[in-house]
Amino acid sequence: MNKEIAIHLKNITKSYPGVIANKNVDFQVNKGEIHALVGENGAGKSTLMKILYGIEQPDEGEIVINGSMETINKVETAINLGIGMVHQEFTLVPSFTAPENIGLGQEPKNSKGLVDWKGLNKSVMDIAEKYGFKVDPGLKMIDASVGVQQRTEILKTLYRNANILILDEPTAVLTPQETDELFNVIRTLVNEGKTVIFITHKLREVMEIADRVTVMRAGEVQGVSETKNTSITELASQMVGREVFLQVKKDEADPKDEILNVENLWVHDARGLLAVNGVEMSIKEGEIVGIAGVEGNGQTELVEALTGLRKASRGKIMYLGEDIASSTPKNIRRKKIAHIPEDRTNTGLNTQLSIWENLIGNSYFRKPLSSKGIFNLKKVAKHANKLKEDFDIRSPNVSLKVKSLSGGNQQKVVVARELSEDPTLTIASQPTRGVDIGNIEAIHEQLVQMRDDGGAVLLVSAELDEVMAVADRVGVMYEGQIVKWVNPKEVDQSQMGLYMAGVTE
Amino acid sequence: MEWIEIFDISLLRSLLRSTAPIAIVGMAAAICSAAGVLNIGLEGKMLNAAFAGVAASYYTESMWAGLTAGVIAGIMTAVLFGLLSFTLGADEVLAGLAINIFSLAGTTYLMRTLWGQAGFFSDPKIVGVEPIHFTFLEGTFLEPFVSGFTYSVYLMFFIAVGLHILYYRTRLGTAIRATGENPEAAEDAGINTVRIKWLVTVFSGLLAGISGLFLSLENLTMFTEGMSAGKGYIGLVASSFGNATPLGTFGASAFFGLGDAIGIRLQGVYELDSRLILMIPYALTVVVLILIGIRQRLKVRPVAIPES
Ligand SMILES: Nc1ncnc2c1ncn2[C@@H]1O[C@H](COP(=O)(O)OP(=O)(O)OP(=O)(O)O)[C@@H](O)[C@H]1O
Numbered sequence A: 001m002n003k004e005i006a007i008h009l010k011n012i013t014k015s016y017p018g019v020i021a022n023k024n025v026d027f028q029v030n031k032g033e034i035h036a037l038v039g040e041n042g043a044g045k046s047t048l049m050k051i052l053y054g055i056e057q058p059d060e061g062e063i064v065i066n067g068s069m070e071t072i073n074k075v076e077t078a079i080n081l082g083i084g085m086v087h088q089e090f091t092l093v094p095s096f097t098a099p100e101n102i103g104l105g106q107e108p109k110n111s112k113g114l115v116d117w118k119g120l121n122k123s124v125m126d127i128a129e130k131y132g133f134k135v136d137p138g139l140k141m142i143d144a145s146v147g148v149q150q151r152t153e154i155l156k157t158l159y160r161n162a163n164i165l166i167l168d169e170p171t172a173v174l175t176p177q178e179t180d181e182l183f184n185v186i187r188t189l190v191n192e193g194k195t196v197i198f199i200t201h202k203l204r205e206v207m208e209i210a211d212r213v214t215v216m217r218a219g220e221v222q223g224v225s226e227t228k229n230t231s232i233t234e235l236a237s238q239m240v241g242r243e244v245f246l247q248v249k250k251d252e253a254d255p256k257d258e259i260l261n262v263e264n265l266w267v268h269d270a271r272g273l274l275a276v277n278g279v280e281m282s283i284k285e286g287e288i289v290g291i292a293g294v295e296g297n298g299q300t301e302l303v304e305a306l307t308g309l310r311k312a313s314r315g316k317i318m319y320l321g322e323d324i325a326s327s328t329p330k331n332i333r334r335k336k337i338a339h340i341p342e343d344r345t346n347t348g349l350n351t352q353l354s355i356w357e358n359l360i361g362n363s364y365f366r367k368p369l370s371s372k373g374i375f376n377l378k379k380v381a382k383h384a385n386k387l388k389e390d391f392d393i394r395s396p397n398v399s400l401k402v403k404s405l406s407g408g409n410q411q412k413v414v415v416a417r418e419l420s421e422d423p424t425l426t427i428a429s430q431p432t433r434g435v436d437i438g439n440i441e442a443i444h445e446q447l448v449q450m451r452d453d454g455g456a457v458l459l460v461s462a463e464l465d466e467v468m469a470v471a472d473r474v475g476v477m478y479e480g481q482i483v484k485w486v487n488p489k490e491v492d493q494s495q496m497g498l499y500m501a502g503v504t505e
Numbered sequence B: 001m002e003w004i005e006i007f008d009i010s011l012l013r014s015l016l017r018s019t020a021p022i023a024i025v026g027m028a029a030a031i032c033s034a035a036g037v038l039n040i041g042l043e044g045k046m047l048n049a050a051f052a053g054v055a056a057s058y059y060t061e062s063m064w065a066g067l068t069a070g071v072i073a074g075i076m077t078a079v080l081f082g083l084l085s086f087t088l089g090a091d092e093v094l095a096g097l098a099i100n101i102f103s104l105a106g107t108t109y110l111m112r113t114l115w116g117q118a119g120f121f122s123d124p125k126i127v128g129v130e131p132i133h134f135t136f137l138e139g140t141f142l143e144p145f146v147s148g149f150t151y152s153v154y155l156m157f158f159i160a161v162g163l164h165i166l167y168y169r170t171r172l173g174t175a176i177r178a179t180g181e182n183p184e185a186a187e188d189a190g191i192n193t194v195r196i197k198w199l200v201t202v203f204s205g206l207l208a209g210i211s212g213l214f215l216s217l218e219n220l221t222m223f224t225e226g227m228s229a230g231k232g233y234i235g236l237v238a239s240s241f242g243n244a245t246p247l248g249t250f251g252a253s254a255f256f257g258l259g260d261a262i263g264i265r266l267q268g269v270y271e272l273d274s275r276l277i278l279m280i281p282y283a284l285t286v287v288v289l290i291l292i293g294i295r296q297r298l299k300v301r302p303v304a305i306p307e308s
């Protein structure tokens, strides 16, 4: 079969102050293929896609779409060329419904020039049906799950007749089930003749769904391969430039005194529904306790209650012999409990502030960073730069806005801040979301190090692999309860799958 | 006199008259804030329009010249706000404040140098706006309710309904709301958010102009130093009380208008100190502000620190 080329980015160079995000990049995608784009955090994947979508302008280089050279200097041009993009961070209007978001800027008009909302709803439902999506036309995005938000984003591109879809880390926020659904959608799209560019850090997904894969490192293309001719290990070392251990190295845990004991904890969610009902849990120093489970089974609310972000309705949270169930987040933090929240942009960071300001969010008040309410900027800079080094935050300097960092590097800022203050208990919720393989390895090592230094760690993750590899003991959460405790070495994936579906015997 | 006697047709008429300038400038604030523009420069736009209206009317002895000049002055002030905020990238709050201070000083200065007057300027040559009488309603029960107001009182209803349709039934309105709520989403949908911000700013200049003209050519035919007297700010509060929606803002403005109207009435009935009456709208503002809380999102910027 003669392959037509849908996209050819030629010799693209793009630099930001202090960083070259793309360096002479050559990137080709065939028509009708699923093309994966992988690379470390900050490798320049999102930047390259933003150039293709007209959000950023390259300093040098050419863009050829379906054989003709194009200048894409605004998003509108890209849309008209049939390119659609779903961003790493969603771009939805929270108070708008799915159809309102999907039609934004392109709403059909009636003869009076007014928006034809009914017509819009209908065409949205038609497209949704064609590709096998479920859509609730009255649901506002603020109340929708991430999976639904993502489907809305994809529908938005389809509504605009996109033939080339760019999906920037679409699976980072999805549960395994949602990921499977997304893959079905992608396959349908390709069967309909669409072309899909798919960015991910999960190489297993690349092998599962992509036809070809391009690997980037430090702004340059390292190589292009057909997935059937490559392997995860090969891709990983191409990405990172060294061999990566896909296994977590750790010794047997040596748990000592009890640090945290949760007794019969009940928590209601934001809508007033019971999300956690009767969780019992104990964590000792020197162990990593994992919580596995399909997202939405109360993990979020459990962590919020433990960290003081949500009031428990009933039960006790005994920390070093003291009930902290009605304590405030600040007091809880002062007791050396660290929290890596699942939502980095809204809870974990102030993206408008600089990297250093975010890095000292939990330590700015102590000596030597400040005294009598005044910062010692030299010490602060030293501290921030040390964390930047230690946690490999890729940025020219720590005074830049967090917003200008790549997604994975933003996550590293959160992890660096939280692990830096020598916590007694670390509550890590999806700590490696959006982080590349090399840095996942590093974060896992750091969690194990915390444990070996006598700390206690609670790891909540939707990545089953992650929980099973890092935790010493795993509780499976289902409908607000921990339905099963397992030793991760003694159960297999399919057994866990059953527990996660609530089948315990 | 009984309390109940305060509530009669003349109170309603007074309510409508008091509401008009607040509602019109309030809707200017609403459409700006719907698009994410914090426009506190409305006060200055009103003042400049009020002044330009009186000046043009005085020199040409034409009401139309006055109205046209006023509206143009409102729009020009809005353009200045846009240049400062969008083109030069100044902080919107500071740009708005600068415009208010500049307009107060500028109009006062011009009044003194042009006409040698301090405090206020009034002259028979200033042609004001006459009330509209619907002759076909004469003698009907509707007449006392709807006849005999100046045009702004009628206009405010059209603006409210028109904006409501714009907000919820047009592409432009959806684009405006999207820009205010998530500019990145709007940009991503191919909407030029800077253009949207310019558009609402210029439109707010037009509305603030109309509201300013109400003060100097409709309600009175004179110009007084600082005659907008905080109406622009009250409009902002009304818009924020009304969640930046046209009808909500209209309702909130009517609440202020009612306070005003009752105050005027009480003055007649109980011979209250006029200063107490004049305080009512501001006291209400404080009450409303307490009710809604200050929803001001401060823009934060990263601070550079020395590299080690
Ligand atoms: N607006 C910006 N201003 C300054 N630097 C930027 C900006 N956007 C991106 N960068 C820098 O460009 C580089 C590439 O970033 P990019 O977002 O393309 O990485 P990525 O490959 O998508 O990484 P991730 O996997 O973490 O999402 C990074 O070093 C980043 O800090």
Ligand SMILES: [Mg+2]
Residues within 6 Å of the ligand: A045, A046, A047, A088, A168, A406, A407, A408
């Ligand atoms: Mg990225």
